[in-house]
Amino acid sequence: MQVRFEGTVHVFGDAVDTDMIVPGKYLTLIEPAKIAEHVMEGSDPTFAKRVRPGDIVVAGKNFGCGSSREHAPVGLKAAGVSVVVAESFARIFYRNAINIGLPLLEVKGARETFQSGDRASVDLSSGEVRNARDSATLRGPGLSSQALSILEAGGLVEVVKHKLAARARPA
């Protein structure tokens, strides 16, 4: 599994809720590529057009608060976002992201350290985030072993697939 990422940063504020990430009117969409066309629309309508594969989202506190819509991490991932770094995450968004294989990292002070357009490097295993502009380095607690194991498996679908296969195997 990829644990190191480098990319161009897009900075967002505190309490970016799921209505900003994917507004309610798009929730009947199920194709990831179609959801990606509207991602972050409630906060920055130009984001979906500007984001490039490998880009990194950096945000403040309580990123992804609000609804349980999986559209939020699905849209970010399908738009090409490689990893989301925030001061803290809302719990359902956190689970959804890990389940669908979008890496996250909780790092205090991240939002103040970055400006949109900076290049960042992120290491999931060490929990370290570095700003290429001024070499500022921050370190968070890293992913929990539970979250890491799901990401390593390639998401929750793969975890359950293995579990069901193991159960089906004769003892």
Added chain:
Amino acid sequence: MPPLTLAEKILARKAGRAAVSPGEIVEVPVDVVMAHEACAQAVKPFREMGATRVWDKSKIVIPIDHWVPASSDTAARLHKIIREFVREQGIPHFYDVGNHGICHQILAEEGFVLPGDLVVGSDSHTNMLGALGSFATGVGPTEIAAIFATGEIWLKVPESIRVVVTGRLRPPVSSKDVVLAVLREITCEGALYRSVEFEGPAIAAMEMWERFTLTNMTTEMGAKTGIIAPDGKTVAYLRACDVKNGRRGEIAGRAGLRADTGATYGRTVTVDGSSLEPLVAKPMSPDNVSPLREVEGTPVDQVFIGSCTNSRYEDLEIVARTWRGKKVSPNCRVIVTPASTSIYKRALADGFAKIFTDAGAVFTASSCGACFGGHGGIVGDGEVCASTTNRNFVGRMGHPGGKVYLMSPAAAAATALEGKIADPRRYAGRNGARRAAVAAKPARRAARTRPKAKARR
């Protein structure tokens, strides 16, 4: 054995252990799993997992609620995927258009949840079912698929926050005002990953319909769950329900669930119910709470009375009492949307529908539509909406330029009459009369709480 909070006690029992402590991961069996339209998104991962049959079809409840009846061809496609999956798997507890309701209300009034249960739903407000003494939490569709396939979920045992509500509420001050007061203290991130557990004399005095509003909005605090220990009122509510899956006999055995004396709470928040006044959450966050009087007179373009937070029968009754013989302001449009079809039918039978429509309001079928900006009451750019719902983030009810004030049904009813945010205490003779009348006739009250629509297709 260490003393346990409600969340710890329920998870320990589910894990088959004497105790669990915050931070540990437990893999636990789910008692009830609910999926609304997100079920359509769970079908693909369910198949990709290699699953062919759901683990236990009797424990799955599928109420469609977000776009009912289908408001677009893409919504119709979701419903079609769900109906096909329900048919294929033979899932008995499916609530389709005409028999529908907001998912959490369906789980409550249809008797799917008992104290001590682990309830997982595809909606963030699943926390609401914690008012029945369950550990109820929301997840996304891939996780729903995993539960469909295995019947299990991993959970990190949450730290608990205790909320003590003392004193006695003075109507029209309601449980909505209580939960807004708690949000003001805890904020939208103060209970992240935590369990919020309510107790105190003002909670004990509340009926179930009022308690649901409290646990419902623990979601806005970031909480994993919100729980109220069962008591006589919980038991009476459940006995009045058509308890599903042959579990009626389990009610009494589940009623003794309590937090242990000396349990460890990360924080205790105390709210004095006696000194509470009507509150609002101002745009653009549910924790942006202030006394209603500070924004009184703010003109509104729309009033919405609905959602899983505040559109139960008794909420609508407060509105009907406030509006009887009156007209809503011509300066705003007013929409009333009940939490379920059974509430809709009772509102028709008891004359509320006539009061609402004679007053000039729209009385719609049950739906989540307006609350999440889906359909049936969208707020336009620059418009102001007074709403009994749970969230007022940017763009929540429609255009990002819209502004939403969250408030109680009594406050929304008063606001509808004036076309501007109004203090419900000026109408207290009407909307407060219920509690006095009810106190004098407890038997009649119990009968009213009973979900009446039992006939199912």
